[in-house]
Amino acid sequence: MLAAGIALVVSGGAALLARTLPGWRTRVAGGGPVWLGLAVGLLVLWLTSSATNLTVILLGAALVAGLVETVLQLVGAPWVFRLIGQLAVIGATMALEYQRGDMFAVTAAVGAVVGVAAFSVIVFATRGAALSGASRTPPLLALVGAVYLGVVAWGLPNPGVGALVLVVAAAVVPLAILPGRGGPDEVALGPVLAAAAFASGMYAWLANASPAMVLAPVAVLEVDVAWTLVRRLVAVDGRARLAAAGGWWRGLDAWSEPATDLVAQRAAAATSPRAASAWLVGATVAVLALSVVQWWLGVHWLLAAAMILLLALGWLLLQLAAIDLPRSDLIAWLAGLSVLAGVLAIGGHLTDGRRLVTALPLLVALVVWAAALPRLRGTADRASAVST
Amino acid sequence: MGMERDRGDRRTRRRLRVGLVAAAVAGSVVLAACSATDPVVTGSRPDAGSAPSAGPQTRTPVELDTLPGWTPPTSLGNGGYARPLLGAAGDISWTVYDQQSQPITNHAPTRTVAWGDPSDYTTIPGVLVWRGNNARTAPTYGTADITQKKLQIAWTHDIGAVSADGSYFPGAGWTGQPLLVNWPKATKEAMGLSQAEIDDPGFVEVIYPVFDGHIYRLDLATGTQTRPAIDSGWGFKGTGSIDPRGYPLLYTGQGLNENGEATGPWEYRIFDLIQNKQVAQISGTDEVSHRQDPVGWGAFDSSALVDRFSDTLIEPGENGVIYSAKLNASFDPAAKKVSVDPQLTKMVYSTPVSRQYGIESSAAAWRNLMYANDNDGNLVCWDATTLQVVWAHNFSDNADSTPVLADEGGHPYLYTGNSVGWRGAERRDQVTGLVKVDGLTGQVVWRYDLPTYYDFAVKGGLLSTPLLGQGEDSDMVIFNVAKTTAPSEGTLIALDRRTGRTIWSRSLAHYSWSSPVMIHGTDGHEYGVFGDSAGLLHLFDPATGHDYSTLSLGKNVEASVSAYDNMLVVASYNQKIYGITVS
Numbered sequence: 004m005l006a007a008g009i010a011l012v013v014s015g016g017a018a019l020l021a022r023t024l025p026g027w028r029t030r031v032a033g034g035g036p037v038w039l040g041l042a043v044g045l046l047v048l049w050l051t052s053s054a055t056n057l058t059v060i061l062l063g064a065a066l067v068a069g070l071v072e073t074v075l076q077l078v079g080a081p082w083v084f085r086l087i088g089q090l091a092v093i094g095a096t097m098a099l100e101y102q103r104g105d106m107f108a109v110t111a112a113v114g115a116v117v118g119v120a121a122f123s124v125i126v127f128a129t130r131g132a133a134l135s136g137a138s139r140t141p142p143l144l145a146l147v148g149a150v151y152l153g154v155v156a157w158g159l160p161n162p163g164v165g166a167l168v169l170v171v172a173a174a175v176v177p178l179a180i181l182p183g184r185g186g187p188d189e190v191a192l193g194p195v196l197a198a199a200a201f202a203s204g205m206y207a208w209l210a211n212a213s214p215a216m217v218l219a220p221v222a223v224l225e226v227d228v229a230w231t232l233v234r235r236l237v238a239v240d241g242r243a244r245l246a247a248a249g250g251w252w253r254g255l256d257a258w259s260e261p262a263t264d265l266v267a268q269r270a271a272a273a274t275s276p277r278a279a280s281a282w283l284v285g286a287t288v289a290v291l292a293l294s295v296v297q298w299w300l301g302v303h304w305l306l307a308a309a310m311i312l313l314l315a316l317g318w319l320l321l322q323l324a325a326i327d328l329p330r331s332d333l334i335a336w337l338a339g340l341s342v343l344a345g346v347l348a349i350g351g352h353l354t355d356g357r358r359l360v361t362a363l364p365l366l367v368a369l370v371v372w373a374a375a376l377p378r379l380r381g382t383a384d385r386a387s388a389v390s391t
Numbered sequence: 392m393g394m395e396r397d398r399g400d401r402r403t404r405r406r407l408r409v410g411l412v413a414a415a416v417a418g419s420v421v422l423a424a425c426s427a428t429d430p431v432v433t434g435s436r437p438d439a440g441s442a443p444s445a446g447p448q449t450r451t452p453v454e455l456d457t458l459p460g461w462t463p464p465t466s467l468g469n470g471g472y473a474r475p476l477l478g479a480a481g482d483i484s485w486t487v488y489d490q491q492s493q494p495i496t497n498h499a500p501t502r503t504v505a506w507g508d509p510s511d512y513t514t515i516p517g518v519l520v521w522r523g524n525n526a527r528t529a530p531t532y533g534t535a536d537i538t539q540k541k542l543q544i545a546w547t548h549d550i551g552a553v554s555a556d557g558s559y560f561p562g563a564g565w566t567g568q569p570l571l572v573n574w575p576k577a578t579k580e581a582m583g584l585s586q587a588e589i590d591d592p593g594f595v596e597v598i599y600p601v602f603d604g605h606i607y608r609l610d611l612a613t614g615t616q617t618r619p620a621i622d623s624g625w626g627f628k629g630t631g632s633i634d635p636r637g638y639p640l641l642y643t644g645q646g647l648n649e650n651g652e653a654t655g656p657w658e659y660r661i662f663d664l665i666q667n668k669q670v671a672q673i674s675g676t677d678e679v680s681h682r683q684d685p686v687g688w689g690a691f692d693s694s695a696l697v698d699r700f701s702d703t704l705i706e707p708g709e710n711g712v713i714y715s716a717k718l719n720a721s722f723d724p725a726a727k728k729v730s731v732d733p734q735l736t737k738m739v740y741s742t743p744v745s746r747q748y749g750i751e752s753s754a755a756a757w758r759n760l761m762y763a764n765d766n767d768g769n770l771v772c773w774d775a776t777t778l779q780v781v782w783a784h785n786f787s788d789n790a791d792s793t794p795v796l797a798d799e800g801g802h803p804y805l806y807t808g809n810s811v812g813w814r815g816a817e818r819r820d821q822v823t824g825l826v827k828v829d830g831l832t833g834q835v836v837w838r839y840d841l842p843t844y845y846d847f848a849v850k851g852g853l854l855s856t857p858l859l860g861q862g863e864d865s866d867m868v869i870f871n872v873a874k875t876t877a878p879s880e881g882t883l884i885a886l887d888r889r890t891g892r893t894i895w896s897r898s899l900a901h902y903s904w905s906s907p908v909m910i911h912g913t914d915g916h917e918y919g920v921f922g923d924s925a926g927l928l929h930l931f932d933p934a935t936g937h938d939y940s941t942l943s944l945g946k947n948v949e950a951s952v953s954a955y956d957n958m959l960v961v962a963s964y965n966q967k968i969y970g971i972t973v974s
Contacts, residue, residue: 052430055876056900104879104901104924159821160842163876209878211818211845301817 006047006166007173014040015177031073033138033178034191038073040174041199042066048166055163057105057209061202062167064096069191069198072126076190081252082259086123093118093201105209117214118205121221122197124228129193130261135268138189140280142178144287145196148220149175151291152203152212158298161210164203171199213304219294219311223286226315227266232258270322279322286318293367302351302360309347310364316340317371324378337375344368429900431936434893439934442865443799443888450507450700452759455774455781458831464779470494472779476769477833479785481743483769487778490735492679498736504703504715504775505759506696509796513635513699516573517595518953521566521630521694521856522906525756526796528859530908531954532571537912539974540939542920542930542959546614546970550962551603553626555649560602560626563962564646565854565904566692566753566793567950568630569599571611571960575637577724582639582665584617595955597970598664600627600643601962604650606662611958614970618667625655629692630753630951636699638722639664639729644691644706645675657689659706659714663729671731673706673714679739680710681748692791693753693763698775704733705756705775707763711748713738715778738778742769744785746813753856755796757803757830764790768809770828782833786824788814793856795868796830797888803830806859806868806888810852815845823852825870825884827891837891841882844874851875855906855921855951860888864909864917864933867894871921873902883907883921883936897936901925906951909933910959910973918973922948926963930973944969 017036024032045062048054071088080088094115101111129141149172156164178192204217218225235241235258248257263272271279290311297307317340324333347364355361455461464472465482471494473484487498506512509524516532523529552561574582574596579589588594588610595611606621628646641662648655657675662668675689682688688709695706697718704716716733723729741748747766754763759775768788772781789812794805808825815821823843827836843851851874860867867885875882881902885894907921919933928942945965952961959971 052432055898056880057877103877105877158819161821162842209844211815211821213818216818298818 006044007169009047010040010044010170011173013043014174018177030188031191033189034195037174038195044170061206065198065202068092069194072194073191081256089119125197126193127261128224131265133189134187142175145175155212164206164210168203215304215308222290222311222315226319231265266322269326273326314367341368431897433895436894438866440863445798446801448508450505452505470496477784479744483742483783485740485780487738488679502701504698504701506756515637517571519633521753527755527793531910533956534911534913535957542942543972545972548614548968553602554651555647562964562966563601563950565949566630569953569960571953571955572596581724581727600631602626630694632695642695646690659691682710684747692751707750709749751791753793755794762794784833788812792853795857795859806857808853810850811843811845839891844878854904858907862917895936904949908952920952
């Protein structure tokens with residue numbers, strides 16, 4: 004509690020001071036205070052003998068990873084170099100964990116790959132939010148994730164994870180409340196939120212939270228980023244953008260460069276930033292609630308991960324409908340989602356057998372259908388108005 | 392333009408320097424934390440050195456109907472009985488069977504099975520059974536002259552390994568305490584030891600059943616072989632028992648029934664140490680067993696208690712059966728003959744929360760009341776004479792640790808705890824509950840919870856047996872709990888015997904299944920010793936939890952140390968038995 008309190012004061016104070024920072028410092032005005040809050044929180048935990056070795060190793064390494072990523076962004080390093088930087092720090096951390104005996108070599112390798120992927124997704128999405136002027140949404144999602152991991156830590160239970168997410172939540176709170184700092188050029192918030200997510204997620208995984216439970220807080224973001232990156236490769240405007248970069252090396256950088264084409268950003272443009280943010284946060288909360296229910300029911304993690312993905316895809320579908328998806332396509336996609344839910348229901352019946360577990364994916368599909376109803380009606384009205 | 396570019400470059404370099412310095416500072420914090428010694432958190436110690444008073448214990452059996460809150464069990468017919476289970480809904484039900492597995496409807500044996508004061512368990516000097524006596528409180532014997540507070544390897548003896556149960560078992564494992572026996576001269580003569588060994592009143596023999604299926608017999612002082620190792624063919628995992636009458640009989644359970652490609656029968660084995668061979672056995676494949684997961688598992692990790700007055704051995708099995716054997720043992724030193732012909736009575740119980748139906752802990756005994764933990768988290772008390780269940784308390788999940796017994800004011804109390812098994816698989820309630828339990832009623836006196844990591848292969852929680860403090864540390868009980876602050880780490884914690892409050896708690900860099908022991912110094916101080924999974928043997932101060940020194944035994948020390956005066960013996964995964972001097 005002491006560490007969290009001090010992290011809150013330091014982060015909040017630094018966030019207020021960041022208003023007056025001149026020059027390049029405005030580029031770290033969002034993430035800098037959070038980084039400082041986390042670092043001081045870790046230091047207090049350590050000095051008061053409240054930090055477990057895992058807290059020190061994971062949060063310490065995550066802070067280094069965040070710092071490296073921020074510095075590399077500040078100097079304009081290409082994406083591949085930044086990726087190598089993340090892999091070096093996160094890979095070294097996983098190697099240390101393997102050497103300590105906390106995990107087998109295979110799980111450490113998987114942890115490094117998943118850790119780097121999740122880190123990159125968060126950096127990408129947060130930078131996108133900054134470019135859209137939605138700088139409060141990422142800290143809000145981080146807070147939601149911290150509360151969820153707090154519930155996980157309480158239920159397992161694990162005081163190390165609990166203390167860590169408390170410090171993370173305290174360091175992030177000021178950024179979720181105060182108006183955004185730094186503007187579209189801010190580069191530090193993504194790395195520091197990714198660092199916090201990596202440390203707390205990896206700790207929760209080591210504490211026996213399932214991969215589905217750990218990845219749930221970033222499930223919606225992952226779907227959004229994955230959709231966007233694939234779209235950049237297959238859609239006409241995306242390919243044109245890559246071609247305009249000139250050369251494969253620059254094209255690779257352009258492909259991985261955050262812009263304003265995330266589904267959430269496009270939805271914000273088509274509807275309103277507030278509505279899009281509410282959908283994003285709401286969907287994440289729904290995913291986390293589903294994850295907790297599945298944890299409580301003891302659903303196998305693969306099935307649980309698939310149901311989380313199903314719900315995240317539902318969000319994607321609804322957002323695409325809000326952007327420009329025609330009614331007929333929406334119905335087709337919803338039908339596809341329902342088929343997927345049916346497959347998962349059969350899988351649940353065969354592998355688990357409980358009625359509730361079997362019904363759960365169907366309930367998820369039903370919720371998505373219900374949420375899509377206004378869109379279906381609205382699109383129908385528009386279509387009939389055009390025809391007349 | 393050029394000057395602006397220069398300024399920009401300088402700024403960029405400055406930013407890089409700042410970043411690198413910050414990264415170096417953060418990295419240093421991580422490295423410093425990793426290289427630090429085990430941190431110890433200290434609590435209060437209001438009763439330092441003062442044990443709860445203990446009266447002399449007699450072998451007189453407790454009349455069950457005089458126990459507080461006693462109610463007779465409900466008869467279920469055909470020899471079956473039941474009584475309410477504590478800590479969970481439902482009843483514990485049990486049946487007593489004869490050797491032919493026929494239910495005994497009115498079991499009323501004429502001989503009384505009971506134990507007296509733990510110091511009377513045997514008159515033979517040494518450590519003859521897991522933790523030395525029926526209370527499981529004497530894992531060491533004698534006193535040690537300790538001035539330098541150092542451990543040093545005096546000798547080693549090479550041992551092997553076995554592949555079994557889809558895994559590889561090198562050296563010695565849990566619980567793996569070597570037996571140390573200062574035999575009477577006539578017994579040494581009967582066993583055909585060398586004349587020098589016979590003539591040496593200080594000669595102590597190490598008898599050590601280990602993973603490779605051999606029982607090694609060594610001279611404690613030198614590590615030389617006293618008799619050829621007995622090859623049983625199948626690996627030993629627990630700890631053996633020497634007949635407390637000084638009869639040259641070794642009782643020891645088989646822990647594995649595979650040896651590479653070969654598979655053999657499950658047996659609790661009795662060895663004649665004169666002929667140096669197996670002479671009797673109890674089969675672990677028993678038709679009355681309820682054993683599940685895996686079905687048919689019949690290992691014996693428990694170290695049997697023998698009541699030398701009634702010639703009775705009691706051994707709980709991993710098949711969930713508690714065996715009482717009238718040994719019909721005799722020893723004629725002059726004729727150099729020892730004989731044994733066990734006649735069995737057995738008891739099997741079941742609870743609504745049972746999933747595995749097995750017992751890996753050794754039993755403790757207070758007069759005629761016996762106590763053991765089972766693989767379903769039940770702490771069960773039964774009458775050693777009639778084998779009827781007196782009470783059973785479910786603490787959830789799994790418990791492998793041997794309960795330690797303390798007589799406090801003429802009243803028995805047990806110190807024990809559980810481990811994280813199926814709760815971890817279900818991802819909930821991952822705590823090790825350390826408890827003090829009233830031995831007459833099964834009620835919890837205090838409980839201390841430690842969050843624990845789940846590992847299917849290497850369990851987290853209390854696998855070791857608690858260490859009851861002695862002498863200046865008699866106000867505490869020390870628990871060694873595995874996988875607490877990280878999957879690779881553990882916690883060694885000393886709790887106040889009266890209140891359960893923390894006296895000190897030490898975070899271990901490497902978890903441990905090894906049971907800590909206490910060596911009594913000639914200087915009046917107590918010295919603690921335990922091994923860890925990194926292969927370190929720790930000599931520590933039980934008053935503070937801090938190490939005096941450590942000694943590397945190469946690999947995981949899962950087994951527990953035995954000590955006789957200044958000599959310690961234990962084997963590690965390094966496939967060696969180590970003789971170690973403490974100085």
